[in-house]
Each structure stands twice: as structure tokens, then as C-alpha cells.
Amino acid sequence: xxxxxxxxxxxxxxxxxxxxxxxxxxxxxxxxxxxxxxxxxxxxxxxxxxxxxxxxxxxxxxxxxxxxxxxxxxxxxxxxxxxxxxxxxxxxxxxxxxxxxxxxxxxxxxxxxxxxxxxxxxxxxxxxxxxxxxxxxxxxxxxxxxxxxxxxxxxxxxxxxxxxxxxxxxxxxxxxxxxxxxxxxxxxxxxxxxxxxxxxxxxxxxxxxxxxxxxxxxxxxxxxxxxxxxxxxxxxxxxxxxxxxxxxxxxxxxxxxxxxxxxxxxxxxxxxxxxxxxxxxxxxxxxxxxxxxxxxxxxxxxxxxxxxxxxxxxxxxxxxxxxxxxxxxxxxxxxxxxxxxxxxxxxxxxxxxxxxxxxxxxxxxxxxxxxxxxxxxxxxxxxxxxxxxxxxxxxxxxxxxxxxxxxxxxxxxxxxxxxxxxxxxxxxxxxxxxxxxxxxxxxxxxxxxxxxxxxxxxxxx
Numbered sequence: 001x002x003x004x005x006x007x008x009x010x011x012x013x014x015x016x017x018x019x020x021x022x023x024x025x026x027x028x029x030x031x032x033x034x035x036x037x038x039x040x041x042x043x044x045x046x047x048x049x050x051x052x053x054x055x056x057x058x059x060x061x062x063x064x065x066x067x068x069x070x071x072x073x074x075x076x077x078x079x080x081x082x083x084x085x086x087x088x089x090x091x092x093x094x095x096x097x098x099x100x101x102x103x104x105x106x107x108x109x110x111x112x113x114x115x116x117x118x119x120x121x122x123x124x125x126x127x128x129x130x131x132x133x134x135x136x137x138x139x140x141x142x143x144x145x146x147x148x149x150x151x152x153x154x155x156x157x158x159x160x161x162x163x164x165x166x167x168x169x170x171x172x173x174x175x176x177x178x179x180x181x182x183x184x185x186x187x188x189x190x191x192x193x194x195x196x197x198x199x200x201x202x203x204x205x206x207x208x209x210x211x212x213x214x215x216x217x218x219x220x221x222x223x224x225x226x227x228x229x230x231x232x233x234x235x236x237x238x239x240x241x242x243x244x245x246x247x248x249x250x251x252x253x254x255x256x257x258x259x260x261x262x263x264x265x266x267x268x269x270x271x272x273x274x275x276x277x278x279x280x281x282x283x284x285x286x287x288x289x290x291x292x293x294x295x296x297x298x299x300x301x302x303x304x305x306x307x308x309x310x311x312x313x314x315x316x317x318x319x320x321x322x323x324x325x326x327x328x329x330x331x332x333x334x335x336x337x338x339x340x341x342x343x344x345x346x347x348x349x350x351x352x353x354x355x356x357x358x359x360x361x362x363x364x365x366x367x368x369x370x371x372x373x374x375x376x377x378x379x380x381x382x383x384x385x386x387x388x389x390x391x392x393x394x395x396x397x398x399x400x401x402x403x404x405x406x407x408x409x410x411x412x413x414x415x416x417x418x419x420x421x422x423x424x425x426x427x428x429x430x431x432x433x434x435x436x437x438x439x440x441x442x443x444x445x446x447x448x449x450x451x452x453x454x455x456x457x458x459x460x461x
Contacts, residue, residue, distance in 0.1 A: 147221035245362030352401025371448030
């Protein structure tokens with residue numbers, strides 16, 4: 001039997017007819033005729049008997065061609081959309097600030113919102129609709145920290161413009177009019193919105209939660225019962241450790257009672273105090289995240305006080321670090337550069353960088369490597385060479401901090417013990433000397449930091 005197609009066939013009609021013939025019984029063919037092209041289907045059925053399988057096979061050929069073609073088309077469209085989204089994400093990452101010497105910090109290791117907020121800490125929830133109602137809500141939580149405004153001197157010395165507002169140095173009268181206490185005021189700008197006010201109050205409460213530690217900058221109180229809002233901090237007038245190290249390069253013996261001669265033994269002395277502060281944070285399930293000389297304040301007796309607790313505050317209050325938080329690349333551990341979760345072992349890596357800063361009197365780390373190339377440098381398992389002023393014992397401590405694997409680095413307590421052992425035999429007579437003076441702008445470019453971050457200030461917690 002031969003089948004004659006005397007007219008041009010409609011493909012979509014053949015497709016619908018094929019489906020009916022494939023899935024329906026012979027009794028249902030009349031229904032298919034009614035649904036499709038009646039004139040064409042009638043001619044096909046007149047030429048094909050119900051027992052003629054060749055006709056059915058020829059009809060099914062259209063189904064075999066059309067359905068796979070549709071499926072392949074849909075698959076190609078989805079694949080194109082996925083590839084477009086992937087390429088767009090890669091371009092956004094390449095345009096991030098990390099390419100300019102700083103990196104966005106990933107969320108902290110294994111911490112959730114609930115786990116990062118210990119019992120007993122009280123944080124003001126952002127449920128109020130105005131600044132005034134928010135201040136009334138926080139009055140009870142901050143009652144013990146309130147400092148009467150009349151106890152603060154009206155003479156304010158501006159020392160910095162911070163992200164929240166202006167930073168001042170002033171006097172606080174504590175009862176003895178002859179001996180007022182020098183303090184630093186962090187003032188919240190009067191144009192701050194509700195979110196900024198809540199953040200400012202949260203930082204005050206974070207200090208309240210931390211409590212007192214001799215190697216952390218202390219909170220003296222606050223003025224939050226009305227505007228302007230003040231955070232009152234202790235004043236460490238001698239400044240930051242990085243500036244102190246740069247001054248040690250000059251021919252200066254003492255200044256304002258602070259000796260500017262640094263020995264190997266004194267490096268261990270300062271390092272042990274920094275470790276005590278980091279251990280204190282670890283006991284509260286926190287980490288610092290940016291251990292560096294610029295984030296350490298120094299007193300006349302070489303007492304070191306760790307500041308720059310912004311990352312620790314975010315972990316405590318939110319359970320993670322915000323995506324906008326950035327840290328200079330050259331102080332970050334490899335896992336941080338690879339955007340893995342942050343942890344206390346990252347602080348140990350940074351502590352090794354701190355030892356390098358102190359023994360070189362404030363030289364930038366990896367001076368020959370651009371900040372944006374530091375990850376590739378470390379991936380080749382390369383570390384900084386031993387400085388000429390560095391003993392083999394101290395360099396051994398640095399190398400232990402710079403082990404690629406986090407688990408291979410020493411713990412804080414083990415590192416503290418090794419520092420104490422090294423300090424017993426350290427040289428306390430030979431003064432470290434570096435003849436070159438530092439140009440801040442050049443240092444900032446090599447280190448991958450902003451020049452503004454190098455000036456002594458309380459711009460960050």
C-alpha cells in the first residue's frame with residue numbers, strides 16, 4: 001500500500017495527531033480528528049486502515065523529531081542564562097575593593113547569630129521609630145555608664161574625624177578638681193539616622209560586655225541621655241605602636257617620658273601583652289581580625305593596649321562580619337585571602353606580621369610584593385626573609401605563625417609560652433636601629449593601607 005501526500009502538511013497538526021494516535025486507542029481517533037485539522041486527518045485516515053501499522057509509524061516520526069528538538073532548545077536557553085549569571089558574578093568580584101590592597105572579610109568561623117551573643121549581654125533591638133524613643137529604650141541598659149555632662153570640660157581638642165563623627169580629647173572631673181582625668185570623646189554626628197544611633201549604642205554595650213582588661217582600651221562611660229551622644233574612652237596620649245616604631249628610627253632618646261630605644265627583649269614584652277588581649281577575646285569566643293602595629297596603643301611604661309575591635313563587635317552583635325568590612329591584605333592569613341571563614345588562627349598569622357613590624361621598626365610587610373599579588377606569593381609557599389636585625393629565635397616564632405595550614409600554627413597559649421622562654425635569653429642591651437626614615441605616603445602605597453589610617457586616633461573601636 002502506498003500513501004500519497006497530495007497537499008502541504010501542517011507540522012503542528014501532525015504533531016497533535018501523532019500524540020493522539022500514540023496515547024489513544026483506536027476508538028479515540030475520531031476525537032483526535034475533531035481536535036486537529038479535520039480535512040487533513042480525514043484524508044490520512046481514508047488512506048490508512050486501522051490495521052495498517054506503517055501509517056502509524058510515519059505519523060510517530062514527527063513526534064520523535066519535534067519533542068527532542070523542543071527539549072534541546074529549552075536546555076540551551078537555560079545553559080545560556082546560567083553562564084551569563086556566572087560571568088556577571090565574576091566581573092563583580094574583580095571590581096571589588098580587594099584589588100586595591102584591602103579585602104572584604106568573610107563571615108566568622110562556625111558562628112551563628114545566637115552563638116555569637118552570650119547570655120547576659122543586652123543589645124538594644126532596632127524596633128523604635130525615632131531616635132528619641134530609641135534613647136529612652138537604652139537608658140536602663142546604659143544607666144551605670146552615664147557620665148554627667150557637667151563633669152566633662154567644655155574645652156575640646158579635636159584629634160580626628162571618625163566615621164561616626166569627630167574625635168576629641170578633653171578632661172573629665174572625677175571628684176578631685178586638682179587632678180582631672182584626660183579622656184577621649186567619640187561624638188556621634190548630630191545628623192545621624194536611627195540605624196547609626198543604634199550602632200553607636202551597640203558599640204558602647206559591647207565595651208560594657210567585654211569588661212576591664214589592662215591590655216584593651218577601656219571605656220570610661222558615655223553620655224547618651226540626650227544629644228549629642230558621647231562615648232568616653234581612656235586616653236593613651238603616647239599614641240599608636242606604629243608611630244612609636246617610626247620615632248625609634250630617629251635620634252631621640254625620650255619624649256614625654258616615653259623611651260624611644262627598643263630592644264629585642266622589649267619586643268617580647270610588648271608581644272606578650274598583645275597575646276594576653278587576644279586570649280581575652282578568645283575566652284569570650286571572639287577574635288580580633290586585624291592584629292597590627294597601627295591597632296596597638298603604647299604607654300610610657302611600654303604597656304600595650306589593643307584597639308581596633310570593630311570586627312570583634314560585628315561578630316558579637318550580628319554573628320558574622322558585614323560584607324563592607326575591609327582589612328589590608330598583607331596582614332591577612334591565606335584562608336582569609338581565599339575568603340574562607342575567619343578564626344583565631346588568623347590572628348596568630350597576623351601576630352607573626354606584628355613581630356616583623358616591631359623588629360624592623362615599622363617596615364611594611366612584603367615590601368617587594370604588590371598588595372594585590374600577595375595571595376599568589378603565599379600560594380607558592382613563600383614567606384618573608386629574616387630581617388638583618390632579627391635573631392634566629394624570633395624568626396623561628398614568625399615562621400611558626402606563618403604556616404599555611406591553620407592546624408599547624410601554634411595556639412595562643414603555646415605561642416605565649418614560647419615568647420616567655422625566648423625573652424629569658426633575649427638581648428636587653430643592643431638597641432634596634434634602622435637608618436631610613438619613613439615617608440607615610442610611600443609606606444601606605446607599599447603596605448596597601450590608607451594614609452588616613454596611619455594617624456593616631458580612636459576612629460575605630
